[in-house]
Every structure is written in structure tokens, then in C-alpha cells.
Amino acid sequence: MNLQVIGCSHHQSSVATREQLAFTQQQIKPFLNNYYSKFPNSEVVLLSTCNRTEFYTVANKPNSVPGKSELIEFIAEQRGIAATDINSEIFIHQDRQAVEHLFSVASSLDSMVVGEAQILSQVKQAYKLAVETNQTAALIHRVFQSAIRVARRISNETEIHTNRVSVPSVAIGVLAKQIFERLDNKKILILGAGEMAEETLRYAIHEGGKDFTIINRSIENAKQLAAKFDGRVGDWAELEKELAAADLVISATGATKAVVNSDQFDRVEEMRKQKPIFILDLAVPRDFEQSISDRLNVYLYTLDDLQKECERNRQSRQSHYPKAQKIIDHEADQFFNEIQRRSSGSTIAQLKRQADNAKQLELDRLMNRLEGVSEKQKSEIEQSFNRLVNKILHPPLKSLQTESPQVSGGLLEALKKLFQLGD
Amino acid sequence: MNWLQNISITCFAASYAVVFFLEISRVFFDVSFRKYVRVGFAAAGLFAHTVFLILQGKLVLGSTGLWLGSWFGWCLATAWILALAYIWISARQPKSVIGLFLIPLILGLIGLGVGFGHENQFSPMRAKSIWNMVHGSALLLGTAIVALGFVFGVVYVVQSRRLKHKSPQSRHFRLPSLEWLQKSSEYSLIISTFLLAIGLVSGIAINWTNPADDTLSSGRIIAWSNPVIWSSGILFSWLLIVSVFNFCYQPSRQGRKVAYLVIASFLFLVLELAIVWWVGHATSDSNSDVAQRLEIQSVSEESHSVVGRLKI
Numbered sequence: 177m178n179l180q181v182i183g184c185s186h187h188q189s190s191v192a193t194r195e196q197l198a199f200t201q202q203q204i205k206p207f208l209n210n211y212y213s214k215f216p217n218s219e220v221v222l223l224s225t226c227n228r229t230e231f232y233t234v235a236n237k238p239n240s241v242p243g244k245s246e247l248i249e250f251i252a253e254q255r256g257i258a259a260t261d262i263n264s265e266i267f268i269h270q271d272r273q274a275v276e277h278l279f280s281v282a283s284s285l286d287s288m289v290v291g292e293a294q295i296l297s298q299v300k301q302a303y304k305l306a307v308e309t310n311q312t313a314a315l316i317h318r319v320f321q322s323a324i325r326v327a328r329r330i331s332n333e334t335e336i337h338t339n340r341v342s343v344p345s346v347a348i349g350v351l352a353k354q355i356f357e358r359l360d361n362k363k364i365l366i367l368g369a370g371e372m373a374e375e376t377l378r379y380a381i382h383e384g385g386k387d388f389t390i391i392n393r394s395i396e397n398a399k400q401l402a403a404k405f406d407g408r409v410g411d412w413a414e415l416e417k418e419l420a421a422a423d424l425v426i427s428a429t430g431a432t433k434a435v436v437n438s439d440q441f442d443r444v445e446e447m448r449k450q451k452p453i454f455i456l457d458l459a460v461p462r463d464f465e466q467s468i469s470d471r472l473n474v475y476l477y478t479l480d481d482l483q484k485e486c487e488r489n490r491q492s493r494q495s496h497y498p499k500a501q502k503i504i505d506h507e508a509d510q511f512f513n514e515i516q517r518r519s520s521g522s523t524i525a526q527l528k529r530q531a532d533n534a535k536q537l538e539l540d541r542l543m544n545r546l547e548g549v550s551e552k553q554k555s556e557i558e559q560s561f562n563r564l565v566n567k568i569l570h571p572p573l574k575s576l577q578t579e580s581p582q583v584s585g586g587l588l589e590a591l592k593k594l595f596q597l598g599d
Numbered sequence: 600m601n602w603l604q605n606i607s608i609t610c611f612a613a614s615y616a617v618v619f620f621l622e623i624s625r626v627f628f629d630v631s632f633r634k635y636v637r638v639g640f641a642a643a644g645l646f647a648h649t650v651f652l653i654l655q656g657k658l659v660l661g662s663t664g665l666w667l668g669s670w671f672g673w674c675l676a677t678a679w680i681l682a683l684a685y686i687w688i689s690a691r692q693p694k695s696v697i698g699l700f701l702i703p704l705i706l707g708l709i710g711l712g713v714g715f716g717h718e719n720q721f722s723p724m725r726a727k728s729i730w731n732m733v734h735g736s737a738l739l740l741g742t743a744i745v746a747l748g749f750v751f752g753v754v755y756v757v758q759s760r761r762l763k764h765k766s767p768q769s770r771h772f773r774l775p776s777l778e779w780l781q782k783s784s785e786y787s788l789i790i791s792t793f794l795l796a797i798g799l800v801s802g803i804a805i806n807w808t809n810p811a812d813d814t815l816s817s818g819r820i821i822a823w824s825n826p827v828i829w830s831s832g833i834l835f836s837w838l839l840i841v842s843v844f845n846f847c848y849q850p851s852r853q854g855r856k857v858a859y860l861v862i863a864s865f866l867f868l869v870l871e872l873a874i875v876w877w878v879g880h881a882t883s884d885s886n887s888d889v890a891q892r893l894e895i896q897s898v899s900e901e902s903h904s905v906v907g908r909l910k911i
Contacts, residue, residue, distance in 0.1 A: 335629075338770065354762060357778040452777060452854045473854035481765050488767055 177315060177515050178238055181274045182247050182266060183223075183230030186288050189265040196257050199224040204302075207254055208309040214250060215242050219313040221306040221320065223281070225298050227288050232278065234315040244268045275511055278319065279504045282327040284337070291336040291493040296327045318515075326507045333503065334496040339489030343482045344372070346489065347456045348379040351482075352424060355454045355475055364388035365410070365422035368429035369397035372458050376426045377405060389418055393429070416440060420447035425455045427463040435463045445471060458482070520576055520588050526597045527573075531565045603654060606647045608675075612709050614644025615682065615702055622698040626771050637698075638689050645682045652679060670876060673739065674712025678705045680743035692775045700750045715876070730808060734801035741794030742868060748787030749865030755780040755858035781854065784861045788845065791864070792838040799835050802828075830874040834867050 184193050199207060204222050211220050218235035231251065233241040242250065245259075248266055252259035269277045280286040282299045303320040307313055331337050340346045348359075356362055364385050366373050369392040377388065391410040392398035402409045410418045419425065419436065429435055436444075441464075452473040457464045462478055469476035539561050543554065576587050591597065621637040624630075652675055685701050758774040774780075841860050 335770070350768070351762075353776060354758065354768060354774075355777050357776045357782075450854060450856070452781075475762050477765065485767060 177234060177236060177318075177519075178241050178271070179232070179234045179274045179315075179319060180241055180268060180270045181230050181232050181277055182244055182251075182268050183228060184262070184265055184267065185228035185230070185286070187286075188267060193262050193265045194227070194229065196255060196262065197224075197229040197251065198226075199229065201301075201305075204305050205309055208306065210254060211250070212310060218242070219306070219310060219316045221302050221316055223299060223302040225295065228281070230281070232274070232316075232319070234319060236315065272508060272512060275319065275322075276504055276508050278323045279326045279507060282323040283330040283500060283504065284327075285330075285497065285500055285504070289341055290490075290497065291339070291341070293337055296324070296331075299327070300324060322507070322511050326504060329507070330500045330503050334500050336493050336496040336500050339492050341486050341490050341493065343458065343479065343486060344376040344379045346482050346485050347376060347426075347458070347477065348383050350485070351456075351475075351477060352380075352383070352454060355452065356423065359383050359385040359424070362387065362423035363421050365418050365425045366390045366401075366407075367415075367425065367427040367435065367463060368392055368459065369394070369401040370428055370430065372428040373426060374401060374404075376428070376456065376458065377401070377407075380424070380426070381405060385424075389422075391415060391418060393431075416444050417447070419444045419453075423451075423453065425453065426458065427456065428458040429463050431459065431461075431463060433461060434465045436468065437465045438467045441465070441468045441471070445474075456482070516588075517577075523588055523592060523597055524573060524576065527591065527595055528569065530595060530597070531569055535561050535565050603650050606650050606654070608651065608709065608713060611644040611647040611651060611682075612706065614640045614647065615705055615709070618644065618685075618698065619702040619706065622696055622702060625696050626699075626769070629771070634689075634693060638686065641682065641686050641689065645679070645686065648675070648679050648682060652676060670715065671712045674708045676739055677743045677746065678708040678712070680740065681705045681708070681746060684743075684747050692779070694773045695775045696772055697750065697754055697775060700754055701747075704746055704750060730801045730804045734798055734805060737794045737797035737801060741791045741798055742872070744787050744791040744794065745861075745865050745868045748784055748791060748861035751780050751784040751787060752858040752861035752865070755784060756855065756862075759855055759858070777854070781857055784857045785845070788838070788857070788861055788864065789842055792835075792842045795831075795835050795838055799831060802831070830871045834871045837867050838864055 184197055186194070199222060204224065207222060208220060215233075217237065217240040218233050220234075221232040223230045223232070231247060233247070235241045244266070245263075248259050248263055252262060277286070282296055284290060284292050284295045287295050299320070303316065303324075306316055306320075310316075340349050352359065359380060362385065364377075364380055364387060366377055366388060369390060373390075377385075380388070388405070388407045389410040390398045390402045390407055391412055391414075392401075393412060395409065398409045401407070415436070419441075427435070450473050452475065455464055455468070455474065455476040457476060457478045460479060464476055466476075468474060539558060542557070543549070549557075572587070572591065576591070579587060617640045618637055621633055621640070625633070652672070681701060682705055685698055685705070688695075688697055688701070754774055755777060758777055758780065761768070761774075762777070775783075841864065845857070845860070
């Protein structure tokens with residue numbers, strides 16, 4: 177099997193190059209069809225995400241996959257750009273390196289945020305589109321099914337995916353869950369209508385949040401966000417009342433000083449009757465005065481607190497990297513052993529057949545020459561010939577099976593030439 | 600089924616001890632199959648515990664009612680209810696290490712029963728009426744639920760303190776959410792108040808239907824001079840006030856306050872049980888003890904008056 181991957185990713189390519197090479201879901205199938213028109217003897221998978229665009233090409237016969245420059249020319253032509261513009265930022269991996277790369281990508285070891293879960297579904301989607309375009313893609317099946325299995329194994333056997341690493345996911349998925357059993361019956365108040373507020377709100381909705389009110393100085397922005405998520409727009413003048421009713425507050429305004437001070441919160445506290453409140457102050461500078469955090473039943477977390485938690489989780493994920501890498505090495509060995517076993521199988525069968533034929537010819541000739549040989553003696557002679565053939569074939573076949581794929585590949589070729597075996 | 604007769608306290612105490620060690624090990628490392636082993640040991644312990652209570656602990660459920668034999672049986676029965684609660688919590692909150700707080704209580708109760716429970720045997724006469732059965736069962740369940748509430752309260756304080764100080768949650772030391780703990784504490788407070796009320800009312804009914812000598816002589820249904828009666832009255836009043844306060848005054852049922860209330864209720868209960876145990880309430884020798892104490896008191900008073908007269 178000849179496998180190679182050509183592409184760009186956040187590791188070595190600029191955002192400009194990644195943007196030029198990015199494909200939407202609708203653009204992938206036409207690209208694959210064009211590829212098959214030009215390179216019919218190989219199979220291809222196109223993986224395109226925010227951080228990478230990769231072309232996996234695979235073929236059984238040597239020299240059937242297009243080379244780097246040939247493929248870059250083709251891609252550039254398809255994207256309507258000059259090949260020279262992207263050439264220096266494109267990487268290429270072949271055979272074992274390509275397999276290890278795919279396993280790392282699917283397991284999110286190669287992701288910008290190690291351990292993120294989205295990449296596996298993106299790999300599956302790319303594989304699905306490739307199979308839909310070329311239904312006889314047997315080699316793609318073999319490679320990508322192995323990659324998906326490896327990703328699952330790493331997910332099960334390591335803790336690389338367990339800890340959340342983004343501020344909104346830590347805030348809602350980790351901290352809010354330690355305070356609230358469920359979010360669907362909680363009142364969520366969002367102060368601000370910017371990107372951070374929206375992202376955190378998205379997580380809150382994902383975790384079951386339903387009842388949310390958005391308050392923003394610019395009512396238009398609040399209305400837009402509320403319309404997007406089917407929420408309610410609150411009045412900034414009613415801020416204290418809204419705070420008194422809320423269970424969870426996500427605050428991410430662009431204000432230059434605190435929007436809720438200690439005196440204001442005294443009044444809020446009176447109305448709340450000491451009901452616990454979880455405040456996520458994601459603004460810089462902070463929206464809530466620090467002293468509010470000292471009140472009983474107030475759990476106030478700032479961006480700094482959350483980033484510390486994220487960093488701890490990131491380090492925890494990194495600590496599982498070596499174990500995941502070991503799994504990838506082991507699985508890559510297994511993968512190539514399996515490929516080798518399959519490709520050497522027919523050669524071994526041919527060799528055995530050839531030896532059996534030669535043995536049978538010699539045995540028949542000998543039996544015709546000998547006279548007065550009993551059935552028992554005939555059987556002894558035949559067994560002796562069989563043992564001889566087995567003893568001759570055993571060492572080369574054993575070497576073929578036990579050597580590393582790289583060495584046994586050479587042995588296989590040598591065997592074919594030495595014994596004049598066909599492909 | 601002779602082997603059932605061989606089940607001893609060691610069997611279930613050891614099972615719970617293993618569960619406790621498995622709970623401790625959760626804090627240090629992960630093993631995927633441990634939860635099955637842990638719940639398996641807890642279930643095995645509970646089975647042995649049940650068999651022991653029925654066969655050895657003189658627990659009888661029949662026409663005469665529920666009978667626990669002695670303080671020994673009482674402690675083991677309370678531990679049994681808490682062990683059952685542990686399995687329920689393990690199913691509801693599988694990731695939390697609440698067992699670290701609950702199992703020591705179960706083991707402590709077993710130890711208390713073994714250490715001190717044999718001394719005071721309950722009077723068999725006490726089992727002869729439905730009121731006795733209701734009295735005993737309600738107080739037993741009430742005790743167990745107050746103890747459970749105590750665990751929820753303590754865990755709430757730990758979790759709340761951790762969140763307040765923004766200490767990171769270890770993946771190996773997870774506790775239930777504050778909301779769940781607060782609700783569970785609240786329920787335990789309400790249910791235990793209700794059960795202790797039943798216990799108190801049934802106690803009054805026992806005195807009504809079968810008045811003791813001291814109540815007969817005083818012409819009162821409730822012998823308020825008895826430390827057990829007044830301490831039970833105080834405990835019940837405390838729980839009732841807390842529950843009513845909780846119902847009427849919203850801040851008291853919010854967050855840490857409810858946790859502090861259930862912890863205080865448990866401390867009250869411990870005090871009450873200490874008094875009950877010391878006085879020997881419901882035990883066969885309690886009447887003779889009282890008589891003996893009264894005799895000593897009268898002798899002492901007589902000797903005091905003699906000494907007084909001699910001084911004069």
C-alpha cells in the first residue's frame with residue numbers, strides 16, 4: 177500500500193494559506209470527482225477544518241499516487257490560486273509517517289487544543305464523503321476505520337479528552353455543574369452581547385439552559401442575540417431586579433469600570449433572600465466588584481480564575497500525551513503488520529504451491545523407479561519429502577512473518593525474484 | 600440454609616470496611632471496574648447485615664411488632680438503613696465520593712453497638728403493642744435520616760467552601776452539586792421531623808394505654824421529669840422550629856444555612872441518644888434502676904437530715 181498525505185495545518189501554515197485551501201462541505205464532492213477524473217488509479221480523502229486542509233491519497237501499486245508537485249498543481253488549479261503561493265507551506269508525509277499522522281489527527285493529538293472532541297467527527301465526515309464519491313475505495317476503508325478505532329482507544333484508555341480547556345466550557349460544563357444539578361429550571365442572566373457572552377450562552381444552552389435574559393447597553397445587540405437563541409431582552413435600568421431573580425449570571429460587557437458595585441449588590445442581596453448565585457465575570461476590566469465575592473452564597477468567578485482552571489486542564493491533557501503517542505506507535509505497527517500479512521499471504525501461498533509441485537514431481541518419478549515398495553514404505557517416503565520441503569521453507573517464511581514490515585517488504589520482493597514468483 | 604446462621608458482624612463490617620478503602624482509593628487513582636466491586640461489596644454487606652439482623656439481632660417482624668432486642672440491635676438497624684442509603688446514593692451520584700463521609704458513620708454505629716449495645720437489653724414487654732412498634736420504628740428511621748442529613752450537611756459545607764476558595768476540583772474527589780445537597784438536606788430535615796413527631800406521639804400513646812407507676816401516681820400522661828421525655832421534647836421542638844422556620848423564612852433554607860441546621864440537628868440527636876442510653880430508657884432494668892436511684896436518694900436525704908440534726 178502506498179499512502180501519502182499532503183496538506184497544511186496550523187503547525188506550519190499561515191492563516192492566509194489555510195483560508196485559500198479551505199473547502200466547504202459543498203465544495204468537497206466536486207473536488208473529489210475532479211480528482212478521480214485526473215488520477216483514476218488512486219483513492220482520495222479530503223479533510224478540511226478551520227485549522228487544517230489535508231489530502232490523503234492511497235493506492236496499491238507503486239507510483240499510482242500523484243507526487244507532491246503534481247498534486248499541489250492540481251489543488252492550486254482547483255482553488256484558482258498559484259501553486260508557488262502555497263508550495264512552501266505544504267507538508268507531505270508518506271507511508272508510516274502518513275498513517276501515524278492520520279492517527280494523531282483523528283485522536284486530536286495534532287489539534288490546536290489537544291483533546292478537543294470535534295476533530296473525530298470531522299474525520300468521520302471526510303471519510304463518509306470520500307466513500308460516497310468512490311464506493312469501491314477499499315484502501316480508504318482500511319486506513320480510516322483503523323484511524324477511528326485508534327481515536328476511540330485513546331479516548332477510552334487515556335484522559336486526554338476528559339478535562340475541558342476553553343473558558344466557556346470550564347465555566348458552564350465544570351463549575352456550573354458543581355453548583356446546580358440542572359440548568360433547565362434556572363434563570364440565566366447575560367450582561368453584554370459580545371462574542372464571549374454568546375459563546376458562553378451557547379454552552380449554557382447545550383447544558384440544558386432555557387430561561388435566559390440578555391441585558392446590554394446597546395439594546396439592538398441584545399435583541400439580535402436574544403433573537404438568535406430565543407431569549408428575552410431585559411432593561412439595563414432593571415439590572416438589580418434582574419440580578420435578584422437570576423441563578424446564573426454571565427457577565428462580559430465592554431464597560432471600562434465595574435457595572436455592579438458592592439452597594440448595588442447589597443440591595444440585590446436583600447431581594448435574593450440569600451439564594452445562591454453563580455456569577456461568571458468574564459469581562460476585562462471586571463464587571464463585578466471583588467468584595468461581592470465575600471458574601472455568603474455568592475460564587476463569583478473571574479476570567480483569571482477560569483483561565484487558571486483551563487491551564488491546569490491543559491497541562492493535565494499534555495501529561496497524557498506520551499501514553500497516547502505509545503498507543504499510536506503500537507497501532508501503526510499493528511496496521512502495517514496486517515497490511516504486510518495480507519500482501520505476503522499470496523506470495524507465501526504461491527511459494528508453497530511451487531514447492532509442492534516440485535516435490536510431487538520428484539516423488540512420482542522416484543516411485544516409478546522403485547519396485548516392490550510396500551504402502552507403508554511409500555507413506556514413509558512421502559512424509560520424508562514433506563518434511564524436507566517444510567524444513568527448507570520454514571526459515572524464510574518465519575523471517576517474513578517476524579521481521580518488521582520495512583524489512584519483510586524487502587524480503588518479499590527478494591523471495592519473488594529468487595523463486596520467480598508472479599505478483 | 601445453615602450457613603446463614605454463621606453470618607457474623609465481621610462479615611458485613613468487613614464488607615463495609617472494604618467499601619471504605621475502595622472509596623479512599625478513588626481519591627488517588629482510577630480503575631474502571633472498581634465501581635462494580637464497590638457496589639458489589641456494599642450489596643454483599645447489606646445482605647449479610649439483613650440476615651444477621653433477622654437471625655442474630657433478634658429483630659422480629661410479626662404480630663407483636665418490630666423488636667430490636669437491645670441498643671445493639673438499634674445501632675445495627677440504623678447502620679443498615681444508612682448502608683441502604685449508601686447504595687441508593689451510589690446509583691444517584693455515581694461519580695461523587697460521598698461514601699467517604701457516610702461509611703465511617705455506618706462503621707461507627709456498628710462499633711458503638713458492639714462496644715456498648717449489649718449492656719442494655721430492651722424489655723420484651725415493650726414489644727407487645729402496636730404503639731411500641733410505631734414508636735420504635737419511627738424513632739429508628741428518624742435517627743437514621745437525621746444522620747443522613749448530617750452527612751449531606753457536612754458535604755455541602757466542604758463543597759461550598761471549596762467553591763468559595765476556588766480550589767480546583769480533583770477528578771478523583773468529586774462531590775454532588777450544591778443544589779442536590781441542599782435539597783437532600785432539606786428533605787432529610789422535613790422527613791426526620793415528621794418521623795420524630797410520630798415517635799413522640801406514639802410514646803404519649805404508650806403512656807396513655809399502659810401508664811407507668813410514676814405517671815399514674817402523678818396523674819399525668821407525660822412524665823416530664825424523665826430526662827428521656829424532656830430531652831426528646833426538646834429535640835422534637837428544635838426540629839419543628841427549624842422546619843417551620845425553614846418553611847416561613849426563605850433565607851434559612853438557602854445554601855449553607857440549611858447545611859448548618861441539619862448538622863446542628865444531628866448534634867442534638869447525639870445528645871438525646873446519649874441521655875436515652877444513660878437513663879436506660881425502654882430497657883428491662885430501667886424501672887429497677889429508677890427504683891434503686893430513688894432509694895439511694897431517700898437514704899441520702901435521710902442521712903443529710905441526720906447530719907443536720909447532729910450539727911444543731
